[in-house]
Amino acid sequence: MLMSVEEAQHRILDGVVPPPPESRSLSELLQEAGRAWPRILAAPLVAEADVPPFANSSMDGFAVRAADVAGAAVRPVTLRVIGRTGAGHLPPGPLEPGTAVQVMTGAPLPAGADAVVPVEWTRMQAGAATVTILQPVRAGSHVRPRGQDMRQGSRVLEAGTRLDPPVLGIAASLGAVRLPVYPRPRVAIVSTGDELVDPGQIPGPGQIRNSNAYALAAAVAQAGGEPRILPPLPDRLPAITAGLAEAARSAAVVVSSGGVSVGDYDFVKPALEQLGRLEFWRVNVKPGKPLAVGHVLDRPFLGLPGNPVSALVTFELFVRPLLLRLQGVQAWQRPRLQLPLGEDLEETSGRRQFLRCRMPERDGHRVVVLTGPQGSAIQTSWLGAEGLADIPAGAGPLRAGTPVTVWWLR
Numbered sequence: 001m002l003m004s005v006e007e008a009q010h011r012i013l014d015g016v017v018p019p020p021p022e023s024r025s026l027s028e029l030l031q032e033a034g035r036a037w038p039r040i041l042a043a044p045l046v047a048e049a050d051v052p053p054f055a056n057s058s059m060d061g062f063a064v065r066a067a068d069v070a071g072a073a074v075r076p077v078t079l080r081v082i083g084r085t086g087a088g089h090l091p092p093g094p095l096e097p098g099t100a101v102q103v104m105t106g107a108p109l110p111a112g113a114d115a116v117v118p119v120e121w122t123r124m125q126a127g128a129a130t131v132t133i134l135q136p137v138r139a140g141s142h143v144r145p146r147g148q149d150m151r152q153g154s155r156v157l158e159a160g161t162r163l164d165p166p167v168l169g170i171a172a173s174l175g176a177v178r179l180p181v182y183p184r185p186r187v188a189i190v191s192t193g194d195e196l197v198d199p200g201q202i203p204g205p206g207q208i209r210n211s212n213a214y215a216l217a218a219a220v221a222q223a224g225g226e227p228r229i230l231p232p233l234p235d236r237l238p239a240i241t242a243g244l245a246e247a248a249r250s251a252a253v254v255v256s257s258g259g260v261s262v263g264d265y266d267f268v269k270p271a272l273e274q275l276g277r278l279e280f281w282r283v284n285v286k287p288g289k290p291l292a293v294g295h296v297l298d299r300p301f302l303g304l305p306g307n308p309v310s311a312l313v314t315f316e317l318f319v320r321p322l323l324l325r326l327q328g329v330q331a332w333q334r335p336r337l338q339l340p341l342g343e344d345l346e347e348t349s350g351r352r353q354f355l356r357c358r359m360p361e362r363d364g365h366r367v368v369v370l371t372g373p374q375g376s377a378i379q380t381s382w383l384g385a386e387g388l389a390d391i392p393a394g395a396g397p398l399r400a401g402t403p404v405t406v407w408w409l410r
């Protein structure tokens, strides 16, 4: 029986821990903000002060004592204005009964005030020293109390948090200008195949352009890794053995494509056996069955199948979780949706299938439709794909309306 996807994932991730963290400044992290996968925080962040650091107004208006303006429910109340203040300035005060301070949003609340009346609920003659309050407010209204967002001493960020834009904002608010983060794993991309030429070259007879290296390198970058494309290796055992060893010397993870099936020129598995460990190969998945997993010189190694769609599907299922785990992401999976098929699904297989699909809306409900022909060499089946429909082994054909699970590739 072929190994299940989950068992293979478990065996690939088993015992994998991230390398020691490194320290990065907020500005350095900003440089990386454009990356699809941000850095991951390697230690909790505890607030060293309250945020906001002082009670302040959430509206442009008048800081008052709520008790003074309770009567405005019946008739307008007039207060003496003792000053005016904006964000970044200290207010006059303390507020005596019957007085108000004009405040702008973000201005510190004067001592003695417990509420703010928005300017829209007041009337003030230009140049006048009084304001007329037209509506009452409750104590606390339009006031942001000190520590409302983050409390001094509280653990605001847990280790394992993605440094997404709001998180950088939180770190900046707390004055955490350097953060411990996990390194980005360096991933060597090794293509195998006598037929491969660089994309800039004109392929000769029987040759094709090396597309896997570029697709896989982009997928590595999207998963937070640093890809390095190595020159393609010919289909000979000594070349592949030497090439994989070379790759392992300069990278944290080695990913290859091609040469893992049962052909006479498929040398990745024997090379792995010579170099170190071939832990298992073949998984119950279509595309992607002949995946080979092991270690080269103690570096995790994933030998992906050569067919371009198989290479990217196995990247999604097996390489991506490994790269994320190496960056300190413990449990990660794509959001999964249950949606009805929008059309009959003819594809059947004894293996579990991952089919490229879209999820258009029909009559207000999302449905699952395939992107087109699903062969493992049909790269255009990725175009417009929003998800992978996860079809159990042996299922089908399935009729339109049957619910299926989709891994959402957002």
Ligand SMILES: Nc1nc2c(c(=O)[nH]1)N[C@H]1C(S)=C(S)[C@@H](COP(=O)(O)OP(=O)(O)OC[C@H]3O[C@@H](n4cnc5c(N)ncnc54)[C@H](O)[C@@H]3O)O[C@H]1N2
Residues within 6 Å of the ligand: 191, 192, 193, 195, 196, 208, 209, 210, 211, 212, 213, 257, 258, 259, 260, 261, 262, 263, 266, 287, 288, 289, 290, 304, 305, 306, 307, 308, 310, 376
């Ligand atoms: N008798 C059997 N034959 C095959 C089986 C099987 O079970 N029995 N499995 C098939 C399946 S499924 C897959 S997937 C492929 C896997 O093949 P390999 O990993 O050995 O890859 P290659 O044979 O080297 O190449 C397959 C295919 O992919 C093209 N290729 C390879 N590298 C690249 C690249 N970098 N860029 C673009 N295209 C690439 C290559 O030219 C071949 O067409 O095996 C089946 N066979």
Ligand code: MOO
Residues within 6 Å of the ligand: 285, 286, 287, 288, 289, 290, 305, 307, 310, 376
């Ligand atoms: O597993 Mo292959 O990847 O079906 O094409």
Ligand SMILES: [Mg+2]
Residues within 6 Å of the ligand: 258, 259, 260, 261, 262, 263, 265, 266, 306
């Ligand atoms: Mg082959």
